[in-house]
Amino acid sequence: xxxxxxxxxxxxxxxxxxxxxxxxxxxxxxxxxxxxxxxxxxxxxxxxxxxxxxxxxxxxxxxxxxxxxxxxxxxxxxxxxxxxxxxxxxxxxxxxxxxxxxxxxxxxxxxxxxxxxxxxxxxxxxxxxxxxxxxxxxxxxxxxxxxxxxxxxxxxxxxxxxxxxxxxxxxxxxxxxxxxxxxxxxxxxxxxxxxxxxxxxxxxxxxxxxxxxxxxxxxxxxxxxxxxxxxxxxxxxxxxxxxxxxxxxxxxxxxxxxxxxxxxxxxxxx
Amino acid sequence: xxxxxxxxxxxxxxxxxxxxxxxxxxxxxxxxxxxxxxxxxxxxxxxxxxxxxxxxxxxxxxxxxxxxxxxxxxxxxxxxxxxxxxxxxxxxxxxxxxxxxxxxxxxxxxxxxxxxxxxxxxxxxxxxxxxxxxxxxxxxxxxxxxxxxxxxxxxxxxxxxxxxxxxxxxxxxxxxxxxxxxxxxxxxxxxxxxxxxxxxxxxxxxxxxxxxxxxxxxxxxxxxxxxxxxxxxxxxxxxxxxxxxxxxxxxxxxxxxxxxxxxxxxxxxxxxxxxxxxxxxxxxxxxxxxxxxxxxxxxxxxxxxxxxxxxxxxxxxxxxxxxxxxxxxxxxxxxxxxxxxxxxxxxxxxxxxxxxxxxxxxxxxxxxxxxxxxxxxxxxxxxxxxxxxxxxxxxxxxxxxxxxxxxxxxxxxxxxxxxxxxxxxxxxxxxxxxxx
Numbered sequence: 252x253x254x255x256x257x258x259x260x261x262x263x264x265x266x267x268x269x270x271x272x273x274x275x276x277x278x279x280x281x282x283x284x285x286x287x288x289x290x291x292x293x294x295x296x297x298x299x300x301x302x303x304x305x306x307x308x309x310x311x312x313x314x315x316x317x318x319x320x321x322x323x324x325x326x327x328x329x330x331x332x333x334x335x336x337x338x339x340x341x342x343x344x345x346x347x348x349x350x351x352x353x354x355x356x357x358x359x360x361x362x363x364x365x366x367x368x369x370x371x372x373x374x375x376x377x378x379x380x381x382x383x384x385x386x387x388x389x390x391x392x393x394x395x396x397x398x399x400x401x402x403x404x405x406x407x408x409x410x411x412x413x414x415x416x417x418x419x420x421x422x423x424x425x426x427x428x429x430x431x432x433x434x435x436x437x438x439x440x441x442x443x444x445x446x447x448x449x450x451x452x453x454x455x456x457x458x459x460x461x462x463x464x465x466x467x468x469x470x471x472x473x474x475x476x477x478x479x480x481x482x483x484x485x486x487x488x489x490x491x492x493x494x495x496x497x498x499x500x501x502x503x504x505x506x507x508x509x510x511x512x513x514x515x516x517x518x519x520x521x
Numbered sequence: 522x523x524x525x526x527x528x529x530x531x532x533x534x535x536x537x538x539x540x541x542x543x544x545x546x547x548x549x550x551x552x553x554x555x556x557x558x559x560x561x562x563x564x565x566x567x568x569x570x571x572x573x574x575x576x577x578x579x580x581x582x583x584x585x586x587x588x589x590x591x592x593x594x595x596x597x598x599x600x601x602x603x604x605x606x607x608x609x610x611x612x613x614x615x616x617x618x619x620x621x622x623x624x625x626x627x628x629x630x631x632x633x634x635x636x637x638x639x640x641x642x643x644x645x646x647x648x649x650x651x652x653x654x655x656x657x658x659x660x661x662x663x664x665x666x667x668x669x670x671x672x673x674x675x676x677x678x679x680x681x682x683x684x685x686x687x688x689x690x691x692x693x694x695x696x697x698x699x700x701x702x703x704x705x706x707x708x709x710x711x712x713x714x715x716x717x718x719x720x721x722x723x724x725x726x727x728x729x730x731x732x733x734x735x736x737x738x739x740x741x742x743x744x745x746x747x748x749x750x751x752x753x754x755x756x757x758x759x760x761x762x763x764x765x766x767x768x769x770x771x772x773x774x775x776x777x778x779x780x781x782x783x784x785x786x787x788x789x790x791x792x793x794x795x796x797x798x799x800x801x802x803x804x805x806x807x808x809x810x811x812x813x814x815x816x817x818x819x820x821x822x823x824x825x826x827x828x829x830x831x832x833x834x835x836x837x838x839x840x841x842x843x844x845x846x847x848x849x850x851x852x853x854x855x856x857x858x859x860x861x862x863x864x865x866x867x868x869x870x871x872x873x874x875x876x877x878x879x880x881x882x883x884x885x886x887x888x889x890x891x892x893x894x895x896x897x898x899x900x901x902x903x904x905x906x907x908x909x910x911x912x913x914x915x916x917x918x919x920x921x922x923x924x925x926x927x928x929x930x931x932x933x934x935x936x937x938x939x940x941x942x943x944x945x946x947x948x949x950x951x952x953x954x955x956x957x
Contacts, residue, residue, distance in 0.1 A: 322847065327770060353849035360847070364840040366859060376858070377848040427844070434848060 273298040273438060273468040274319060279333035281314050281323065288314045290492045292333075296438075296485075301460060301469045303483035303500065305476060307515065310489040312472045316440050319470065320356040321349050337438070354381050357431035361443040363423035365415030365430070370407050373415040373426055374398060377434035393433055401429035402459050421452020428459060432467070439463065441471040445478065457482050476516055480504050488512045576936075580929025586718035586731065587679040589645055589707065591623045593653060594667040606661045614657070616650040617642075620672075627712070628703060640700050646673040648720070648732040673720065674713060676730040676923035678704060682715070685922060721930065725896045726912065730923030733916070735931055737898045741811045741891065741906030742880060742938065748815020748902060749822055749879050754872055756819070757826030758861075761868075764827075765834040766856050785824035792820040793888030801889060808890035809905035817885040822875030829871020833864040865953040873946035877939055883910035909935045 274296040281289035289311040296302050304312035314323065321342065323329045335342050342352050354377075365373050374394040377383075384390035394411075398404040403425045407418070415426050424444055431439055441460070445453040460469060460482045473479050479486055480500060487497040488511070496503060496512045507513040597604065599622075600614040624641055631637040649672035656670075657663055673679070677695050680686040681704075687694045688701060696704070707713045724734025760781075768774045796817035800806045806813045837860045845855040861868075886892065892911050899906035907915065909931065916928040 320847065322843065325842075325846065350849050350851050353847060358843075358847035360840060360843060362840060364844040366841065366844060367863065376845075376850075380848070380850050380854055380858075430844075430848065 271298050272296065273338065274470075275336045276315075276318075277334040277336070279315070279318060279331065279335060281311070281318060282330045282332075283326065284328040288492055289318070292494045294487060294494060294497060296468060296470060298468045299464055299466075300484040301464050301471060301482050302485045302487065303479035304470065304472045304487050304489060305474075305479050305515070306489035306495075308474075309491075311492040312487075312489045313442055315489070316442055316470060316472050319438065319440055320353050320358055322358065324349065354434050355436055356438040356440060357434055357436035359424070359427050359431055359439065359441045359444045362447050363420055363427055365418070365423050365426050367414060367416050369412045370398075370415045370418070370426060371411040374429050374433045377430060381434060383434070397429040397433040398426075400432055400463070401425045402455065402462075403429055419452070421448050421455060424448060424452070424456055425459065428456070428463075432463070436467065438468045438470065441469065443472050443474060446474060453478070476504070488515060490515070576929050576932050579926055580931075580933045582683050582685070583721060583926040583930035584718050585683075585715045586720060587674045587682045587713055587715050588671040589624075589649075589674045590669060590671055590712045590714070591620065591645075591649065592626075592667060592669045593619050593623045595619065595653075595657060595663045595665060596622070597664045600657060600664055601661075606664075608658065611658050611661065612654065614654070616653045616657075617647075619653055620645060620649045627707070637699065640697060641703060644675055644678050644700060644703065646675050646731045647729060648673045651732070671714075671716065673731045676921060678713075679731055680922050682708075682713070683926075685926065721927070725898050726894060726907065726915070727896060728894075730919075730921045730927060733924070733927060735909070735912060735934055737895060738907045738909045738912035738931070739934065739938070740899050741814070742908040742910075744811035744899060744902040744906070745814040745818055745886075745908055746876060746880055748812055749818040750872075750876060752815065752819040753822045753826050753875060753879075757823050757872070757875070758830050758868055760823075760827050761830030761834060762856055762861070765831050766852060766860065781824050781827050785828055787824075788884070789821050789882050790884040790888065792817055793885030795820060796885055797888045807903055807905070809893050809895065809907075810903050811891070811899060811906050811908070812902040813889050814886050814891050814906075814908060815902065817889055818879035818882060821882055821885060822879045825875035825878060826868075826872050829874065830864070830868045833867025833871065834860060836867060837863045862953065866950040869946055869950050869953065873943060876942060880939060880942065881910055881935070883908070883914055886911050887914075909938065 272295040276292055276294045279289060279292040279294075280287065292311075292315060294315075304316060306312050317323045318331055318335060319337075319342075323331060331343060337352070337355065340347070342356075366376065368376075371394055374397050375390055378390055378393050384393055395404060398407060403422060406422060407413075407426075415423065418426060424447075428439075428444075444460075445456050448456065457478065460471065463469060464484075471479075471483065483500045485498065486500040486503040488495045488503065488507075488509070490511050496507060496509045498508075503512065504516055507516060596619060599618050600616070601610050603610070621638065621642055624645060625631050625638060628641060631641050652670065652672050656668070674682075677686065681688060681694070681696070688696070690696075704713065720732055721734050723736050724732060725737030727733040764774060764777065796813065800813045800816050801808060806816075841859050841863060842855055845859045846852075850858065886908050890905075891907050892915065893905060893907070894915070895905050895907055897904070913928055913931045913935065916924045916931060
């Protein structure tokens with residue numbers, strides 16, 4: 252296998268839209284059959300920032316996250332109204348292919364979920380199905396670069412053919428991040444990515460999130476307020492399906508405007 | 522309630538005693554349950570042991586066969602007086618005469634005694650003529666030469682030698698003292714010996730037990746099963762994938778699901794009737810053909826395969842699907858690349874259960890005519906044939922004593938067949954099994 256020679260692939264594909272709004276939501280509602288899970292959410296997510304979604308269990312933050320790459324489509328009886336625009340394009344447009352959307356909006360899940368395949372195949376899967384590499388050496392380069400970006404390359408370089416499921420929990424989660432960025436998405440959604448990890452693995456992933464911000468727009472759902480404070484630039488607080496407050500992380504944590512936000516971040520409920 | 526209040530309300534010692542008393546009951550219940558389990562396993566193993574000993578005890582002797590050594594001179598004036606060597610002449614020649622000449626030469630006292638000659642001839646199977654006929658047809662240059670060959674003895678002689686039939690006439694023996702004398706004389710001279718029963722493994726069915734073989738049924742079963750596997754595996758798996766991964770939940774899919782579950786419980790003879798009506802009467806496919814048998818058995822095994830495959834697909838953890846879809850895989854890619862490989866062990870288990878049901882099935886095959894008396898070994902799936910379970914049924918219904926052991930032998934072969942299939946399935950399952 253070749254070593255990582257250049258970053259050209261990622262340089263070509265990195266879409267740097269400094270400061271602009273990457274994803275905007277207009278009056279988004281989600282219903283699970285009868286249940287109104289997310290109510291009239293208006294939210295703009297900035298490019299190249301980490302936006303944290305916080306709130307007590309069942310508040311709708313994961314529901315909102317899963318709207319952004321239409322993972323809610325998979326849930327029987329789920330219905331989404333309103334508009335979600337990715338670079339100004341409605342992702343719920345009938346014309347839009349959900350496969351294409353998910354190539355642009357990647358996802359990292361709560362539980363590390365590598366495929367029961369080799370480490371290499373895990374990372375190579377996305378580029379393979381999207382036809383991102385025309386030759387084996389191109390594919391190898393994408394895989395190695397992705398692993399390097401996910402900070403995993405040095406730990407796994409000698410065991411690329413071993414199963415991804417044999418790694419430790421933290422390594423598995425970073426493998427999943429490498430797998431997500433191998434497709435070179437614009438937005439990465441993370442659904443409580445550290446909740447199954449120990450503090451050391453968590454620190455590594457958080458560090459990684461901070462590095463990735465340079466090239467990607469990141470939305471992260473977390474139950475840990477410290478984590479939200481550490482990694483995010485913007486924070487949105489949800490409660491019972493409503494977006495209660497949204498603003499700069501610093502402001503949310505030091506000077507919350509809403510009573511509920513204040514109660515939650517000071518640990519009085521939730 | 523605070524801790525102190527709690528302690529006052531229920532004294533600790535009381536709790537410990539209650540738990541202790543309850544614990545005894547729990548242990549007793551566990552011990553009882555264990556005992557039930559062990560008892561049922563012992564019972565099951567006993568039944569299995571009885572079954573196996575009775576089948577093997579009865580059937581093992583069918584794998585050997587008494588044969589008689591004859592020195593036959595291939596007399597040209599008997600076989601082919603005109604020397605034409607045409608197949609028709611060779612086929613129709615009086616080979617019984619050669620056998621008669623050969624066997625009477627062993628006992629010269631019978632030469633001028635027609636009754637004795639007939640009695641002597643009844644000791645050797647008519648298969649002897651077949652053996653000689655085949656030899657001559659395969660190699661006409663044998664005419665004029667003399668060869669020593671082993672031919673099967675009559676079934677009754679074989680049974681007596683194996684001890685399944687009594688020697689003495691008082692106890693139901695079939696032989697006169699004269700015949701017994703000949704048999705003993707030949708045995709003493711080493712002219713009657715038991716050999717491995719090649720007829721059982723190479724021949725089709727026959728009215729003569731000593732000539733009857735299983736090979737026709739084995740080939741018939743094999744063809745049927747290949748057809749069944751080729752049809753029911755892809756159809757069943759595709760149906761399961763569609764229902765589990767693609768079809769939404771609505772009234773139609775519910776209806777289909779209920780129907781498939783019911784089909785799994787339908788008596789197989791009903792599928793036989795369906796096959797008779799559809800495949801034979803409507804489509805006009807040939808009667809007794811393993812191809813049609815395979816179609817009928819496909820109907821029998823499909824519901825089992827579909828249900829097992831759906832369960833296996835359902836058991837694949839949802840996060841595998843999410844991971845694939847989250848990367849932008851289409852539903853089909855998700856299924857083919859991730860879900861199906863993980864479900865494969867379960868699907869194969871279900872398939873083998875379905876196939877095992879199919880291989881032991883006789884009722885649907887009776888309906889489509891695979892119960893006919895067929896001597897020839899089928900060369901293609903369209904040739905008439907029987908199948909192993911049907912052959913067992915046919916032999917079990919035959920009155921000759923020699924068919925009793927052959928029935929058990931056929932059961933042993935069927936069980937071996939099943940064991941091989943299961944072993945293959947276990948191998949495949951292990952091969953596909955992946956941890957996650």
